Amino acid sequence: MSHQSISLLKNLISRITTGSRIQTRSVTYKTRPVTVIHGDVTNEVEQVMDAMHAPVYFETYDIIKGKYESFATGNGGIDTEEQSAFECRYNNVDIVVIRENTEGENAVREHQVVPGGVIQSFKVTMTKFWSDRIAKFAFEYAQSNKRKKVTAVHNKQKDEIFMKLADAFFLESSQEVAKMYPNITYDEICIANCCLQLVEKPERFDVIVTQDDLCGNIVSNIAAGVAGGSIMPGGHFGCEHAVFEQVESVGIGDNPVALLMYSVMMLRYLKLLLSADRLETAVKRAISEGKCGNNSTTTQDVVDAVIANLD
Template identity: 40%
Template sequence: MFRLISKQKILAPRLSRSYIAGQFTGQKKANGNYTVTLIEGDGIGVEISQSVKDIFAAAKAPIDFEPVDVTPLLIDGKTTLPQEAVDSVNRNLVALKGPLATPVGKGHTSMNLTLRRTFNLFANVRPCKSVVGYDTPYKNVDTVLIRENTEGEYSGIEHTIVPGVVQSIKLITQPASERVIRYAFEYAKSINKPHVRVVHKASIMKLSDGLFVSTAREVAKEYPDVKLDFELLDNTCLRLTADPDDYKNVVMVMPNLYGDILSDLSSGLIGGLGLTPSGNMGNKVSIFEAVHGSAPDIAGKGLANPTALLLSSCMMLRHMSLNTEADKIEKAVLDTIASGPENRTKDLYGSSSTQHFTEQIISRL
């Protein structure tokens, strides 16, 4: 005889608060500094990482960088990080990462995906804010997007049913949905934007996105001081490009694929990925990164724009409660961009070299 179990019991067990991302718990060394793992990255990564190091030194930020090599290893057909790099991140609890290129045609999984899985970085936080003095068709953009980082269409569950027919499975689980949604509520409170908007497509994917939506409703019961509403993905795309001002006081949270698309769309509103910071949050470990490519075509030519990595490093400093240093560096970066094209790199319609841009930031600290 089969025992019938209600769908409610399967989909909605009692929610736990254990999924809230922990605050930074690293300790200062004897010299008063924190150690941060530095993954310089590929292509222009070395140049923009050097810019960050120079500016941090000039700003007297209490950070000692520990560079690590993350050249991937293929062990039993699985992309794996070198153990020394894993140990460094786990020891320091925070890392700053430049752009990484995944080897093509060698069987390697995406390096960014490997990092997220290795350290269980379940939430990607992407703020997009207009840079005063750098004109785009959109003014006063100030959006915050939180993307579930571990599952959805990016779970990598695919197979060929018959030749010419491929099935790709979208995986949505309640625990993963809960922890990223709960993080969104906590983050909304911390930045004084007590309004969470769940972006979904439950009108079509009634079970998968429906689970994400129903989990948000359950989590919201614990946050009566935070407003919750819902919006279909296509509506969000339309409204965000029509008038991003409608999203100034909202923290958006969504499954993986939607977050990947909307975060880049939001970056486009402010001038591109070269101006956009990003943080990947886990229960214990956090990795802050520039999300643009490694641009091997300009590597070593002194043309790279370090802004995205610099702004990501400011997110990192705030995560470490080093707000004074973060504010000082961020202001110097934004003031330099606003000062004119002679101090901006080519991708920002300027004529500056990476070194000159860095020197201008240091002069404004």
């Protein structure tokens, strides 16, 4: 990996993590623009931001006319041990899933060999550069957030590798980067066993990284379901921009808890750390009071409960 790439990744990681607990935090922030792609409950997020006087302003964007490219997705959740107001099958689960966004299935390279009969897909496109980048991203995230272990997920089965060259790039990169972080435990697991372990012993995982976007999508949705389903937030990180949303394919419709928690991720990405801490604390208080886990609770009820718990 080039020095330029490492420098870029360190700069990116520093923007999305809270960093050291003893860092100095300024109470004066420059107002930052936030682009909103309107959904069912994005207006409620704006309500909370206004109530807490977060130093951001909102602008709308037509997603049909725009284009955005991200290279990493980070799906994080609320620790099941902390959120006892929600009924969870497991305790002590706190997993972050990081996956590649621009390669693997997202490469989408295919053509029709025989009209109306045969379609050939070249969806597994991997490069050493991107393998280095996603591995470095995962370990930088783990180190910055005081995580203890990174697990690389691959398609290896026993002594065979289905995608020998693609998996070789990814595992080689992960092993090389792991040597640079001796304080972080590194291990590897095949996708089939990973899915099984997520259901049986999810507490064994800390940070999971996948290069294959299909594997990453499967793993992140299982992890989200284990830890709380539709309340899980997620983010997509590019070199200069980031997009935050509810973890896809879980739950029915948008959940205000997920949207508020990915707003916390957004505020930390913008280095608005005091605002991020205030919002996260308010959401957790509302959850602990049982005001977010009732089926009869409306979206506005959740918003009102969070606003009432703002310091």
